[in-house]
Amino acid sequence: xxxxxxxxxxxxxxGGTLHDQISRIDLQDGKGARTTLVxxxxxxxxxxxxxxxxxxxxxxxxxxxLKLILVKPGxxxxxxxxxxxxx
Numbered sequence: 001x002x003x004x005x006x007x008x009x010x011x012x013x014x015g016g017t018l019h020d021q022i023s024r025i026d027l028q029d030g031k032g033a034r035t036t037l038v039x040x041x042x043x044x045x046x047x048x049x050x051x052x053x054x055x056x057x058x059x060x061x062x063x064x065x066l067k068l069i070l071v072k073p074g075x076x077x078x079x080x081x082x083x084x085x086x087x
Contacts, residue, residue, distance in 0.1 A: 007053055009052065010037060010038060010054065010068075012044050012050050013044075013048075013049045014044040014045060014046055019044065019045050019046060020043065021042070021072060021073060022041035022042065022070050022071070022072055023040070023041065023071045023072060023073060024036055024039050024040070025037050025038040025052065025071070026068075026069040027066050027068060027069070027081065028067040030065070034069070038052045038054060041070075062083050062084060062085045063082065064082075065082055066081045066083065067079070067081065068080070068081035
C-alpha cells in the first residue's frame with residue numbers, strides 16, 4: 001500500500017505455526033528491473049502480521065501488477081503484488 005506521503009508500506013501475515021525469516025524484500029517490475037524495498041526485514045512470527053515501510057520511494061504506479069520477491073536464508077520466494085493507494 002502507498003501511504004499518503006507516497007511511501008510504500010508492505011504487510012505480511014504468517015498464518016502458519018513456524019516463524020518466517022526474511023532477509024530482504026524486493027519488487028520487480030514487468031521489464032525485470034528489481035528494486036530493494038526493505039533490507040534486513042527480520043522475522044514474522046507465527047500468527048502475526050508485520051508491516052514495513054519501504055526504504056525507497058519507488059515509483060510504482062497504483063494498480064500495476066508487480067512481482068514481490070522475498071529473499072530468505074534458504075533462497076527466494078515470489079508472489080504477485082499490486083500497489084494500492086491509501087484511501
